[in-house]
Amino acid sequence: MLPCHRFALIALIVAMLPIFSVQAADVTYRWVNEADHVQLSDTLPSAAMASGYQVIDPATGEILREVLPRKTAEQKAREAAERQAAEQARRQAEEAARHDQVLLSLYGSVADIERARDQRLERLDAQIRQTERSIDRMEDMVKRRGSDEGYARDLENLQQSLGKIQTERHGIVERFKTDIRRFRALNVP
Numbered sequence: 506m507l508p509c510h511r512f513a514l515i516a517l518i519v520a521m522l523p524i525f526s527v528q529a530a531d532v533t534y535r536w537v538n539e540a541d542h543v544q545l546s547d548t549l550p551s552a553a554m555a556s557g558y559q560v561i562d563p564a565t566g567e568i569l570r571e572v573l574p575r576k577t578a579e580q581k582a583r584e585a586a587e588r589q590a591a592e593q594a595r596r597q598a599e600e601a602a603r604h605d606q607v608l609l610s611l612y613g614s615v616a617d618i619e620r621a622r623d624q625r626l627e628r629l630d631a632q633i634r635q636t637e638r639s640i641d642r643m644e645d646m647v648k649r650r651g652s653d654e655g656y657a658r659d660l661e662n663l664q665q666s667l668g669k670i671q672t673e674r675h676g677i678v679e680r681f682k683t684d685i686r687r688f689r690a691l692n693v694p
Contacts, residue, residue, distance in 0.1 A: 533563040608688055615685055622681035629674045636667045 536553035538544050549558060557574035561567065576584070612618045643660040650656060 531563075532569065533561045535559045535561055605687065605691055608684055609691060612688060615688060618681060618685050618688060622677070625677055625681075626674065629670060629677065632670050633667065633674070636663060636670060639663050640667060 533545055533547055534549040534553065535543060535545050536549070536556065536558035539552070544553070545561075547563075554572075555575050558572050559568050560570040560572070562569055612621070640660065640663045643656060643663055647653065647656045647660055
């Protein structure tokens with residue numbers, strides 16, 4: 506390289522140094538260190554990256570951006586649980602709104618709901634009476650024939666069936682109570 510070119514290159518580099526140093530100091534970082542002291546610098550240590558920091562315009566002092574600390578595993582788990590709970594609450598609210606729509610479209614009055622309830626209960630009560638009669642007959646057969654495994658198994662199945670029907674009856678009574686309360690709440694003038 507010619508000496509005059511070398512001199513021109515050195516002059517160019519020296520002239521560009523202030524530009525590079527101004528560009529490097531375009532922002533200042535502010536963070537709190539482990540000793541709870543506020544730190545300012547044009548470079549950001551890795552510890553500050555993990556604990557959060559602010560990017561500041563050094564000319565105006567204006568906060569350009571704030572980077573929050575990295576979340577701990579516990580914070581992430583808590584946020585996930587909160588999101589899941591919020592989603593479940595949203596789904597329950599949607600289901601309740603659909604149920605309200607169905608309730609209002611099916612019934613015009615509390616008397617309509619009670620009539621529907623009574624019809625369902627009459628059918629279940631008939632099933633309960635029939636199952637109880639079958640159990641009585643089966644018990645008589647078991648007594649007369651002794652400990653026949655087939656009859657004993659059939660008797661046990663009938664008793665389980667009776668328990669299921671009675672549980673279903675109880676559930677229907679409770680559902681209709683809830684529906685009547687909700688219908689009244691929806692139709693309050």
